[in-house]
Amino acid sequence: xxxxxxxxxxxxxxxxxxxxxxxxxxxxxxxxxxxxxxxxxxxxxxxxxxxxxxxxxxxxxxxxxxxxxxxxxxxxxxxxxxxxxxxxxxxxxxxxxxxxxxxxxxxxxxxxxxxxxxxxxxxxxxxxxxxxxxxxxxxxxx
Amino acid sequence: xxxxxxxxxxxxxxxxxxxxxxxxxxxxxxxxxxxxxxxxxxxxxxxxxxxxxxxxxxxxxxxxxxxxxxxxxxxxxxxxxxxxxxxxxxxxxxxxxxxxxxxxxxxxxxxxxxxxxxxxxxxxxxxxxxxxxxxxxxxxxx
Numbered sequence: 080x081x082x083x084x085x086x087x088x089x090x091x092x093x094x095x096x097x098x099x100x101x102x103x104x105x106x107x108x109x110x111x112x113x114x115x116x117x118x119x120x121x122x123x124x125x126x127x128x129x130x131x132x133x134x135x136x137x138x139x140x141x142x143x144x145x146x147x148x149x150x151x152x153x154x155x156x157x158x159x160x161x162x163x164x165x166x167x168x169x170x171x172x173x174x175x176x177x178x179x180x181x182x183x184x185x186x187x188x189x190x191x192x193x194x195x196x197x198x199x200x201x202x203x204x205x206x207x208x209x210x211x212x213x214x215x216x217x218x219x220x221x
Numbered sequence: 222x223x224x225x226x227x228x229x230x231x232x233x234x235x236x237x238x239x240x241x242x243x244x245x246x247x248x249x250x251x252x253x254x255x256x257x258x259x260x261x262x263x264x265x266x267x268x269x270x271x272x273x274x275x276x277x278x279x280x281x282x283x284x285x286x287x288x289x290x291x292x293x294x295x296x297x298x299x300x301x302x303x304x305x306x307x308x309x310x311x312x313x314x315x316x317x318x319x320x321x322x323x324x325x326x327x328x329x330x331x332x333x334x335x336x337x338x339x340x341x342x343x344x345x346x347x348x349x350x351x352x353x354x355x356x357x358x359x360x361x362x363x
Binding site: 181219 | 223245246247248249250251266267268269270271272273291292293294297311312313316317318319321322323338340
């Protein structure tokens with residue numbers, strides 16, 4: 080395996096130490112989601128090049144914000160949510176995804192708790208430039 | 222909405238024409254998967270910055286290959302699959318994902334048909350430099 084080295088192996092686990100010094104293993108969404116309960120507090124589960132895959136639990140309304148430098152992917156794993164845009168609202172159910180184009184004002188909303196996979200470049204702040212108490216710390220892994 | 226313009230709207234559908242000249246709408250994986258049946262023939266369903274989200278149906282063995290310039294994400298939507306690496310094999314079930322690090326030789330395999338979401342930069346060839354009859358055409362949208 081180019082640039083990679085097995086550093087630990089037993090019957091249950093096998094980690095690979097790659098060029099990025101990251102441990103590569105299979106990521107199970109349900110297992111990861113069971114490890115946190117906070118709403119609007121994304122947890123990183125994987126990195127791919129300069130991008131991060133994050134799990135989040137949404138409930139109630141988030142804040143209006145945008146990301147000037149990047150698109151943002153929302154993929155619903157469980158439940159349903161809405162994304163308010165300036166002109167209309169899109170509704171996302173389990174097994175659906177939506178790409179919010181960069182620079183697009185949006186406000187996520189979930190009437191009942193909704194579990195979401197987010198994909199965006201490393202370093203993106205969840206509230207964009209809007210700030211506020213729902214601004215989450217970045218690079219919190221689960 | 223910065224850089225975007227509503228071009229069509231009725232009670233069921235609302236498309237947004239954005240800076241990339243793409244139509245943004247909710248993407249339903251089951252609906253998209255129903256539109257093709259070929260194995261090892263990824264279909265693009267969305268773009269996010271320079272990255273593509275692709276749906277694919279896997280069955281039997283693919284070819285050994287690597288991608289020298291990028292990591293690659295496999296996310297299982299239905300069924301199960303394996304990814305053979307040079308040192309070991311990882312098994313992925315529905316609701317699980319794996320990041321194959323760049324430059325890592327791998328061979329996907331699915332005993333029964335498996336539905337997968339792939340995430341990788343635009344332009345990545347499915348067989349890497351290995352070529353062969355399983356090399357799929359790029360940028361085929363569904």
